[in-house]
Amino acid sequence: MPDLDRFLALALHWATQTDLKDWALVLLSPLFFLTVMLEWLHFRRADKQGSKPIYELRDSLDSMTLGGVYTFLDVLIVITLVLPAMMWAHQHRLATIDITPWSFAALYLGVEFCYYGFHRASHRIRWFWCAHVVHHASEHMNFTTAMRQSWLYSFAGNWLFYTPMVLIGFEPRWVLFALSLNLAYQFFVHTQWVDKLPAPIEFIFNTPSHHRAHHGRNPRYIDKNYGGTLIVFDRLFGTFVEETETPDYGLVRQVHSHNPIWLTIHEWVAMVRDMLRPGPLNQRLKHLWAPPEWERVAATRDNPPHAPERSSRPHHATRP
DSSP: OHHHHHHHHHHHHHHTSOOGGGGHHHHTHHHHHHHHHHHHHHHHHHHHTTSOOSOOHHHHHHHHHHHHHHHHHHHHHIIIIIHHHHHHHHTTOSOOOOOOHHHHHHHHHHHHHHHHHHHHHHHHSHHHHHHHGGGGOOSOOSGGGGGOOOTTHHHHTGGGGGHHHHHHTOOHHHHHHHHHHHHHHHHTTSOSSSOOOOHHHHHHBOOHHHHHHHHBOSTTTTTOOOOSSBSHHHHHHTOOOOOOSOOOBSOSSOOOOOOHHHHHHHHHHHHHHHHHSSSOHHHHHGGGTSOTTOOSSGGGTTOOTTOOSOTTSGGGSSOO
């Protein structure tokens, strides 16, 4: 099997040729944890005054557990699978683009556009929502919420959205480095500490205000504000909404569990169960690519997004 041997050789090559770019998010972890501590200290007084707490210990531990395992798995999978696959794509590139300050700026903008596509697909295609739902399961908004990530992102194929930048001609490691910087920026928009920023910043960039709206389960906020660093693509493509009412964080049908495995797989289980229900094959398979709220039962056509009606679905359960 020469193709398999070649792929394994590529994986071994990239695993032994790692550099600091591959570890950007890991190297930034101390900064992330310091920011969490500062935010927690800032909100301690407000939490003691009887308002809804910004931090809840068990919720934050869930987020950090999910984030810690995600970081380990992501580095492992990127080095052994994603980089070799992207390198294969790079061998079939349309051109070769060397990295300069200007070309990196173009790369970052391209990765931002790819992220917008990935993020929008993660809300409107159930296969991708099965992974992304993990990030929206917290009913709190603080910096630990940014750490709440699915262990199955790579399995779902999130990295495929950035492959076009490789095919254009950018070296895979630079594409993933630009993505790491984008994700690092996004960590800092998961907060209630910062109110609205000056209008020019709010107009161009994804800000804490915009991202609070994105995490709200209020009807007007669902499936809005997909940007990573920028908010311009949301404005261009009609998915922008301004934060005008206090967001109610979490899922429309909330998952009441602290089991990290169940938090990771509950929507996959729900999707498979939907596909196993009797019916025409094309309708059963449609659960893979239809929006998360889509159902084959006509009576559920008025369901709100991400809120299938049937109470028997496993992600309605109070425990796994």
